Amino acid sequence: MVTRITQLPTLRIDPAQKVVFDYKGKDYAGFKGDTIATALYHNGVKIFGRSLKYHRPRGLYSLDGECSNTCMEVDGIPNVRTENTLLKQGMKVKEQNVKGSAENDMMGFIDKLDFMMPAGFYYRTMHKPAVLWPVAMKQIRKAAGIGTISPDFEMPGRFEQIFPSADVVVIGGGPAGMNAALAAADKGLRVVIMESRPWLGGFFDYRTVDYRDSEYKKNKQLYIRAKELASKVESHSGIRVFKHASVVGTYTNNLVTGFQIGGEKDNFTERYIEIRAKSVVVAAGCIERPLLFENNERPGVMQVGCVHRLARTYGIIAGERAVFSVGHDLGLEAAIDLFDLGMKILCVADVREDGQNPYLMIELAKRNILLLKGWVVSEAHGSKRVKGVTMTTLDGTISRDFECDLVAASAGFTPINGHLTLAHAKLRYDSHTNFFVADTMPERTYSAGRMLGLEDSLSIEVSGMLAGLKAALECKKFYDAGICKTSDGVANSQESINQLSSEIDTVTAKLKELPGTARGSKFVNAPVKGRKSFICFDEDTTIKNIKQAVEMGFDVPELIKRFTSAGTGPGQGGIPGHNLPLYVAKYTAAKNSSSGSHPKPTNVRPPLVPTFISTYAGRKHIMMKRTPMDQMQRADGGVFRKIGVWERARYFSNDFSCKKEIENVRNNVGMLDGSTLGKFRIHGPDALKALQRVYVSDMSKVKAGRIKYSAMCNDDGCVIDDGVVIKLGENDYYFTTSTARAGSTIEWIRYHTRFDGWDFYLVNLTDSMGVINLSGPNARKVLQKVISQDNDASIQDVSNEAFPFSGYREFMIKNTIPVKAMRLGFVGELSYELHVPSSYMVSLWNMVKEAGKEFNIQNFGVEAQNVLRMEKCHIILGQESEQRTNLLDLGLGFLWDRTKKDAKTIGAAALRHAENDPTRFRLVGFKMEDNGRAPNDGALIVDDKVRGYVCTARDSFTLNEAVGMALVESHLAEIGTRLAIFEDECKGELIYGKVVPMPFYDPDGRRMKS
Amino acid sequence: MSLTITCPVCGKRDGYEFRFGGEDKGPRPEEDSLTPQTWCEYVHLNKSVAGVQKEWWVHKDGCGSWFTIYRNTVMNVEVQESEACR
Amino acid sequence: MFGKYKPMWGEKTQLKSSYDVVIIGGGLHSLATAYFLAKEHGITDVAIIEKNYIGFGGAGRNTAIVRANQRTQYNVPLYKEALDLWPVLTKELDYNLMFNNCGNLNLMHSEAAMKAARMTIATAQFHGVESHLIDAKEAKELVPALNISEDITYPIHGAMFHPPGGVVRHDAVVWGLARGAAKHGVEIHQQTEAIAINTSNGKIVSVETSRGSISTNKVLISAGGYSAGLIYKMLGIKLPISVLTIQAMVTQPVKPLLNHVVSSGAYHCYANQTLKGEIATGAHMDHWPNYTTQTTAHYIKHQAEALSEFLPCLRGLRFMRIWAGLADMTPDMAPILDGNDQIEGFYFNCGWGYFGFKSCTASGKYMAQFMADGEAPDMIKPFNLKRYEQHKLMGETAELVSYTPNN
Known part of the structure; x- marks a missing residue:
C-alpha cells in the first residue's frame, strides 16, 4: 500500500469517498476520482499484465493510454486502458495475457527466446513441411491477441449519439484551447470544446509554478490559472463543453467526431459525437517521447508526466528512490516539484549538455539535486521491476549505477498531430523544435499551444487566443459570403470583419514579443549493447528488429511498421510514433553514410483513441415502412418479412407452399395488399415527352379509360421496371412501378431528361395511396357489392362489357372514398386493383372483407402471388431477369415501339444492336419429365458447360405438375428441347425438364379476360 | 473525408444527401447515330480522371435536382469552376 | 539461425535504358x-x-480474404485456380504466405437471397468447388457469435458456406x-x-x-x-471503370473468437479474425469515384451499427484503426x-x-x-x-x- 497525499489543491481524487472494487477475486479500495490503474498502484500493484510476444512484465508507464501496458479485462470487457478509465464501485478487474499471474507468468521464459523471433520471422518459418503450418497456426492464434471476449457477451450500458452544430470546434481543453474557445465565443460564435480528460485544464492542471517565467511567478500558480479559465469557459453561454470526450476523427470540410464517457449524472454510458463545424482549432498538446534504453519498459520506468501527475492529481508518490533521465525543462521542473512533495531523487540526468533554463538550474541547486548534464539512462536492472539503473554519458565512456525503484524517463515531447494529419495537414520535420510540424494546414483549421513547440505559459495562452480569433474570422467570412445564415448575435457587417482583422494583428504582434518555440531535445539513443530496447511496447518491437527490417530492404517507416508491427497495437502508435521515423532516418543515414535523411512520419489513422463498436453504433434504430393495412394483416395471421424498405405479409400460414392461399384465389377470391407498388403522377406540357423517353412503348397511344402495360429499360436494354400507365388528361398521367423502383423513379426520369429543359411535374404518390388487389373468379361480385352503395347506375356496372380487361375506371364509394380501379391479371384470374388514398385504406379493406365474406374471401401473400403469376408466366424483374437479360430475351419485345427514334428512348439503341445476336439468353417455360418434382430455384441448365439457370419453379397445385421458367442459351429455347438440370448438392445426379409453351395456366387468358 | 456538395437550390449540404450520376458526357446522343462503339462510350466508358472533373449529382434527400459540380477526385472535395479551369 | 539480413528483392540498381x-x-x-x-x-x-x-x-x-465461390462459369475456374495456388506458391517461394484455410460464411437475409445463393452454389459445385447452403442454426454452430434472432434489421435465414476459402497474409x-x-x-x-x-x-x-x-x-x-x-x-x-474508395478496419486484438470469414451483402459488411487476433472488417464504398484513400466518419459508424446487429458480442471491442484503398469497379x-x-x-x-x-x-x-x-x-x-x-x-x-x- 502506497500512502497518499490527501491535502494537495491539485488533487482530482476525493479521499473522503472510498470506492471498492474486485481485483482477481479480492476486494480492494481506491478513492473517488481514481483511475483503475492509480487505485491498483495505490494498492501496491506494480505489474499490470504481460506483453504480447515476450510476456515481459509491464507496469504503469503513462496516464493517457499511449501504450497497452495497463490494458486489463474489466467487467468482461477486454483491453480496457485502466490508466485512464475511472474507477467505479464494484468493478471486476483481471489481468490479461498471463498464464498464472502477471507477477508469475509461466510464459515468461519466452523473453529469452527473442533470438528466434527476429523481425518478420513468421514469414520465413513454419511452412516447411506444409503439414506443419495448420498446427503452428493454431498455436499462433492462441498465443496472439490479448484479452478474451465471449461469443455471447452482451455489452452493458446505454449508448447514445448526438450531432451538435457549431461554428468553431476546439480540440483540447488546455490553456490554449480554453483561450481559443473564449476568444471565438466572445465574438458571438457558437463554440464546442472537446477535452479528453474529465476536467478542463490540460497541462496547467497539475503544475504549480512555471519557474521559467517571472511574469507568471509573480502572478499565480498555473493550476489556479487553469481553474480560472475553466470557470470562464464553463459559464460562457456561447460555449458547449464536452469533458471526458476524446476526438477520434477529423475530416475534410471540418467534420469532427468523438465520443464522451458518461458521468454519474449522465443518462448514457458513452455517446458518439459528430460535429460539422465551420472552423476548427486544434490545441491537443503533446505527449512524451519515450527514451530508448535497455529494458526501457520495465515496471518502475515511467514517463515524467506520469510520475508528476500521479503525485499532483492522484496523491501518489510513485517510488521510494527515484532517478530522472530527461531531455527537457519540464522534466527538471517535475523533479523540483516532486522533490518538494517529498520524493527522494538520487539524480537527474539531462541529455542536453547545455541550454537548461537558468531559473530551473537555480532551483535544482537550491535543493541539492544532483544534475548530470549530457547523461542518459542506458539500462534498467531488475527482472520484474526496476531495482537500479546504469547512467552513462552520451558517448558511453563513463557510467554510474544507482539503486532505485523508479525511473522517470522522457526524451522530450512530441506533438499530438493526429487531428491535423487526419484532416490532411502535411507534416515536416522541424530541426529547431525537433517536432513534426504542419507545413500546410487543412482549410479553416488552426493550431495552438504546445503542439507548435511553445513552452512559455503566456505564449501558449496567447497562441490559443490568436487561433480562436482566426477561426472566428473564417466563420464571419462564411456568413458574409451568404454560404450560411447568420446565427443569433453574429454581426456580419464588413466593419466587424475589419475589426476582427485588426484585433488579430494586435494579438499576433503580442505573441511575437513573448518567448517563441523552444529548442526541442534531439533524438538520443542511449549507448546500449543489449537486445531489449523497445521502440514499441505493444508489439514488443525492439531497435534490433528495426535494424533487421532496414537491412532487408524496408526503407520507408510505414513499411517497417508493417513488417515489424511497430505501432499497430492497442496504443496506436503513441509510443513509437515519433521514435520510429527518427530512428529509421538516423540508421539509414548512417548505413548509407549520407549526411542525413528527413524523417518521414508514419500514417496516423482514425480512431485516434480506440473506440467501442457499441459507441460508434449509438442507439439501434430499425426503420422499415409499413402499409396502411399492416395491423389488419398481422391480425389475420400474416407472416411478415422485410422486403426492401417494407415489411410485407409474405405468407398467411406456416405452410410456406401457400396451397390454401393459392387455391382460394383460383377457386373463390383473394385479397392482397399491393400498397408497396410505386405510384406516380406526371403532368405538365412535356409530360408525354418524358414518358416517351423512359418507356419502350409509344405512350402517345395510351387511351382514356384504358391502362397500358409497358416497361422501362436501362441503356443496356435490360428491363429495370414494368407497370401500367393511365391517361388522366392531356399531358397528365398516373403510372405504377415495381415496389423496388418506387424510390428511384423520379430521379431516373429527371436524370434522363436533364439536358432537355422539359417542363413537367412528377409526384411520388407511393405512400399516399394504398392498393388492394382483388383476384379470383368471384372478384367481380365482391367489387359489385362494395360499390353498389353508389348512386350512378353507369358506374355501378362492372360487367365485363362495361369494365373489360385492361380497363380503367374512377368511382366514389359512399360518396367519400375516391377509387382508381384497374382491371388487371397478374395472377391470371379476373382481377381488380383498387388504388385509394392511404387514409381510407382501412375502411375500404374492411368493406372488401365484409363484402367478400359470402364468397369466402381470404388474404393471400406475396409468395402465393409469386406462384400464381409464375403459372401464368408473368415475370418478376430480378427473378426472371438479371444483368445479362434484356427486354427481347424475356419475350417482351412486343412492348418496344421502334418507330419513335426521336424520343431517344432509353435502351432502344442497345436493343437494336443486340436483337439479331444468336448467343443471348432466352426465357423459356419448362415442365419436368416423368411428372418429377420441381427443381430448386437457381438450379443450373447444363451440358458440359453451364447453359442457363432456373429462375422460378414450383410443384403447381393448380396444374398438378412441376413447372418453371428458366433463362437458357437461345439454342436450347426451342419447344420440346430437353433441359438437363444440375441442382446444388445433386452429386452429379441430373434431373430433366422439357421446354414447353408459355403460359402454363389458362393459355388463352379466358379466366383473366372474361 | 467528408464530402460536402453545393446544391443550386438548397446550398451546401453533407455529401451523403446526394447521389452521384456519372462523369459529364454531354447530352444524350441521337439514337440513329449510335454505333456499338459510340454507344458503349456514352454508356459505359469513363475517363477516370485523377484530378478535377465535371460530374452529375442529384440531391436525393433534398430537392431532387440534377446538377453538375466540379470535384477533385484525389481529395474528394468540391471545387469552384474557376479553380477547375486552371 | 536466420543468417545475415539481406535485401529481400535485391540491392537498388540503376534503371537500364531498355527492357524486354x-x-x-x-x-x-x-x-x-x-x-x-x-x-x-x-x-x-x-x-x-x-x-x-x-x-x-x-x-x-x-483484408486478404480468398475464395472461389464467384457467380458465373467464367469466373469460378479462374478464382479456383488462384485459390489452389496459395499452397503451391508458399512452397515455390519458400515464404510463409500464412494461408488460413478457415472457410467463408456468406450470410443470407431473405428467402430470395437463399434462392440466389443456390445458383452460386450450384455453379461452384458444377466446377468442383466446395460450397454449401446451410441454415441459420448451422451457421450459428460454426460461428457462435452470430445473432440469429428475428430482432435485427436483416434476420439471418442461412448462409453460403465455402470451406476451401480463407485468409492469406497479404x-x-x-x-x-x-x-x-x-x-x-x-x-x-x-x-x-x-x-x-x-x-x-x-x-x-x-x-x-x-x-x-x-x-x-x-x-x-x-x-x-x-x-x-x-x-x-x-x-x-x-x-468502363469507376474507381471507388473502399474502407476496412480492425479492432484491438483478442484471443480466438471467429473461426471463419463471415460476410453479409445486406449489411455491407464482412468480418474475420486475423492471426494476430484483430477482427478485420469492412466492405462499404462511397458510390462515387475517388482516388482518395481517406476514410469516412460515416462508414466506421455504419460498420459498427452492422456488426452490433449480427455479431453483437463485438460491441465490447474497440475499433483501433480504419484505412482505405481503391477498388476499380466494372459494371x-x-x-x-x-x-x-x-x-x-x-x-x-x-x-x-x-x-x-x-x-x-x-x-x-x-x-x-x-x-x-x-x-x-x-x-x-x-x-x-x-x-x-x-x-x-x-x-x-x-x-x-x-x-x-x-x-
Whole structure:
C-alpha cells in the first residue's frame, strides 16, 4: 500500500469517498476520482499484465493510454486502458495475457527466446513441411491477441449519439484551447470544446509554478490559472463543453467526431459525437517521447508526466528512490516539484549538455539535486521491476549505477498531430523544435499551444487566443459570403470583419514579443549493447528488429511498421510514433553514410483513441415502412418479412407452399395488399415527352379509360421496371412501378431528361395511396357489392362489357372514398386493383372483407402471388431477369415501339444492336419429365458447360405438375428441347425438364379476360 | 473525408444527401447515330480522371435536382469552376 | 539461425535504358505476372516500375480474404485456380504466405437471397468447388457469435458456406512474390513513376519514367485502382471503370473468437479474425469515384451499427484503426484482361474491384502467358474489353447497370 497525499489543491481524487472494487477475486479500495490503474498502484500493484510476444512484465508507464501496458479485462470487457478509465464501485478487474499471474507468468521464459523471433520471422518459418503450418497456426492464434471476449457477451450500458452544430470546434481543453474557445465565443460564435480528460485544464492542471517565467511567478500558480479559465469557459453561454470526450476523427470540410464517457449524472454510458463545424482549432498538446534504453519498459520506468501527475492529481508518490533521465525543462521542473512533495531523487540526468533554463538550474541547486548534464539512462536492472539503473554519458565512456525503484524517463515531447494529419495537414520535420510540424494546414483549421513547440505559459495562452480569433474570422467570412445564415448575435457587417482583422494583428504582434518555440531535445539513443530496447511496447518491437527490417530492404517507416508491427497495437502508435521515423532516418543515414535523411512520419489513422463498436453504433434504430393495412394483416395471421424498405405479409400460414392461399384465389377470391407498388403522377406540357423517353412503348397511344402495360429499360436494354400507365388528361398521367423502383423513379426520369429543359411535374404518390388487389373468379361480385352503395347506375356496372380487361375506371364509394380501379391479371384470374388514398385504406379493406365474406374471401401473400403469376408466366424483374437479360430475351419485345427514334428512348439503341445476336439468353417455360418434382430455384441448365439457370419453379397445385421458367442459351429455347438440370448438392445426379409453351395456366387468358 | 456538395437550390449540404450520376458526357446522343462503339462510350466508358472533373449529382434527400459540380477526385472535395479551369 | 539480413528483392540498381518487358505498378498482379514471366516463360529482362513502394496500394490495404465461390462459369475456374495456388506458391517461394484455410460464411437475409445463393452454389459445385447452403442454426454452430434472432434489421435465414476459402497474409504475398521475381532476375524499381508511354505505328516503343526513358515493346499496366486513370492519360483508352474508395478496419486484438470469414451483402459488411487476433472488417464504398484513400466518419459508424446487429458480442471491442484503398469497379464486377489489340505490345489488367487480392496469383499466371505468347489464353479470353460494346456483360453481379457505380 502506497500512502497518499490527501491535502494537495491539485488533487482530482476525493479521499473522503472510498470506492471498492474486485481485483482477481479480492476486494480492494481506491478513492473517488481514481483511475483503475492509480487505485491498483495505490494498492501496491506494480505489474499490470504481460506483453504480447515476450510476456515481459509491464507496469504503469503513462496516464493517457499511449501504450497497452495497463490494458486489463474489466467487467468482461477486454483491453480496457485502466490508466485512464475511472474507477467505479464494484468493478471486476483481471489481468490479461498471463498464464498464472502477471507477477508469475509461466510464459515468461519466452523473453529469452527473442533470438528466434527476429523481425518478420513468421514469414520465413513454419511452412516447411506444409503439414506443419495448420498446427503452428493454431498455436499462433492462441498465443496472439490479448484479452478474451465471449461469443455471447452482451455489452452493458446505454449508448447514445448526438450531432451538435457549431461554428468553431476546439480540440483540447488546455490553456490554449480554453483561450481559443473564449476568444471565438466572445465574438458571438457558437463554440464546442472537446477535452479528453474529465476536467478542463490540460497541462496547467497539475503544475504549480512555471519557474521559467517571472511574469507568471509573480502572478499565480498555473493550476489556479487553469481553474480560472475553466470557470470562464464553463459559464460562457456561447460555449458547449464536452469533458471526458476524446476526438477520434477529423475530416475534410471540418467534420469532427468523438465520443464522451458518461458521468454519474449522465443518462448514457458513452455517446458518439459528430460535429460539422465551420472552423476548427486544434490545441491537443503533446505527449512524451519515450527514451530508448535497455529494458526501457520495465515496471518502475515511467514517463515524467506520469510520475508528476500521479503525485499532483492522484496523491501518489510513485517510488521510494527515484532517478530522472530527461531531455527537457519540464522534466527538471517535475523533479523540483516532486522533490518538494517529498520524493527522494538520487539524480537527474539531462541529455542536453547545455541550454537548461537558468531559473530551473537555480532551483535544482537550491535543493541539492544532483544534475548530470549530457547523461542518459542506458539500462534498467531488475527482472520484474526496476531495482537500479546504469547512467552513462552520451558517448558511453563513463557510467554510474544507482539503486532505485523508479525511473522517470522522457526524451522530450512530441506533438499530438493526429487531428491535423487526419484532416490532411502535411507534416515536416522541424530541426529547431525537433517536432513534426504542419507545413500546410487543412482549410479553416488552426493550431495552438504546445503542439507548435511553445513552452512559455503566456505564449501558449496567447497562441490559443490568436487561433480562436482566426477561426472566428473564417466563420464571419462564411456568413458574409451568404454560404450560411447568420446565427443569433453574429454581426456580419464588413466593419466587424475589419475589426476582427485588426484585433488579430494586435494579438499576433503580442505573441511575437513573448518567448517563441523552444529548442526541442534531439533524438538520443542511449549507448546500449543489449537486445531489449523497445521502440514499441505493444508489439514488443525492439531497435534490433528495426535494424533487421532496414537491412532487408524496408526503407520507408510505414513499411517497417508493417513488417515489424511497430505501432499497430492497442496504443496506436503513441509510443513509437515519433521514435520510429527518427530512428529509421538516423540508421539509414548512417548505413548509407549520407549526411542525413528527413524523417518521414508514419500514417496516423482514425480512431485516434480506440473506440467501442457499441459507441460508434449509438442507439439501434430499425426503420422499415409499413402499409396502411399492416395491423389488419398481422391480425389475420400474416407472416411478415422485410422486403426492401417494407415489411410485407409474405405468407398467411406456416405452410410456406401457400396451397390454401393459392387455391382460394383460383377457386373463390383473394385479397392482397399491393400498397408497396410505386405510384406516380406526371403532368405538365412535356409530360408525354418524358414518358416517351423512359418507356419502350409509344405512350402517345395510351387511351382514356384504358391502362397500358409497358416497361422501362436501362441503356443496356435490360428491363429495370414494368407497370401500367393511365391517361388522366392531356399531358397528365398516373403510372405504377415495381415496389423496388418506387424510390428511384423520379430521379431516373429527371436524370434522363436533364439536358432537355422539359417542363413537367412528377409526384411520388407511393405512400399516399394504398392498393388492394382483388383476384379470383368471384372478384367481380365482391367489387359489385362494395360499390353498389353508389348512386350512378353507369358506374355501378362492372360487367365485363362495361369494365373489360385492361380497363380503367374512377368511382366514389359512399360518396367519400375516391377509387382508381384497374382491371388487371397478374395472377391470371379476373382481377381488380383498387388504388385509394392511404387514409381510407382501412375502411375500404374492411368493406372488401365484409363484402367478400359470402364468397369466402381470404388474404393471400406475396409468395402465393409469386406462384400464381409464375403459372401464368408473368415475370418478376430480378427473378426472371438479371444483368445479362434484356427486354427481347424475356419475350417482351412486343412492348418496344421502334418507330419513335426521336424520343431517344432509353435502351432502344442497345436493343437494336443486340436483337439479331444468336448467343443471348432466352426465357423459356419448362415442365419436368416423368411428372418429377420441381427443381430448386437457381438450379443450373447444363451440358458440359453451364447453359442457363432456373429462375422460378414450383410443384403447381393448380396444374398438378412441376413447372418453371428458366433463362437458357437461345439454342436450347426451342419447344420440346430437353433441359438437363444440375441442382446444388445433386452429386452429379441430373434431373430433366422439357421446354414447353408459355403460359402454363389458362393459355388463352379466358379466366383473366372474361 | 467528408464530402460536402453545393446544391443550386438548397446550398451546401453533407455529401451523403446526394447521389452521384456519372462523369459529364454531354447530352444524350441521337439514337440513329449510335454505333456499338459510340454507344458503349456514352454508356459505359469513363475517363477516370485523377484530378478535377465535371460530374452529375442529384440531391436525393433534398430537392431532387440534377446538377453538375466540379470535384477533385484525389481529395474528394468540391471545387469552384474557376479553380477547375486552371 | 536466420543468417545475415539481406535485401529481400535485391540491392537498388540503376534503371537500364531498355527492357524486354516493362510493368507499371508494383502491386500483386504486377509482381505475380513478373514472377511467372521469369519463371515459366524465361522472360527475365523485366522491370517493375512503382511510384511508391511495392504493396503501397490495394496489395497492402485489402483484408486478404480468398475464395472461389464467384457467380458465373467464367469466373469460378479462374478464382479456383488462384485459390489452389496459395499452397503451391508458399512452397515455390519458400515464404510463409500464412494461408488460413478457415472457410467463408456468406450470410443470407431473405428467402430470395437463399434462392440466389443456390445458383452460386450450384455453379461452384458444377466446377468442383466446395460450397454449401446451410441454415441459420448451422451457421450459428460454426460461428457462435452470430445473432440469429428475428430482432435485427436483416434476420439471418442461412448462409453460403465455402470451406476451401480463407485468409492469406497479404504483405507476405507482396514480399514473397517480390523476392521470388527478383531471384529470377526481375528488377523492381520503387520510387519510380511512369510518366508516359510512347507508341509508333500502333506499337509500343518506350516508357518515360521519373528516372529516365526505357525502350521496350511490351508494356503491362496493372496498377490496381490507378490503372484506369493511367491508361486514359497515357494512351487515351477509356475503360468502363469507376474507381471507388473502399474502407476496412480492425479492432484491438483478442484471443480466438471467429473461426471463419463471415460476410453479409445486406449489411455491407464482412468480418474475420486475423492471426494476430484483430477482427478485420469492412466492405462499404462511397458510390462515387475517388482516388482518395481517406476514410469516412460515416462508414466506421455504419460498420459498427452492422456488426452490433449480427455479431453483437463485438460491441465490447474497440475499433483501433480504419484505412482505405481503391477498388476499380466494372459494371459486371468482372475484370478486364486484355492487350495486344488496341496497341501492339500494350497489355492491361484491371477492373478487379475488390477481388484483386484473391485473384492475383491466377491473374499473374495467365497474363504472363498472354504476354509471352501475344495471344490470350482461353481462361482469360472472355475478360476482354469488347464485351461491353457487344452487350455481353458477365453477370458476376445480378445488379442492373445504372448511371452510378452501384456495387
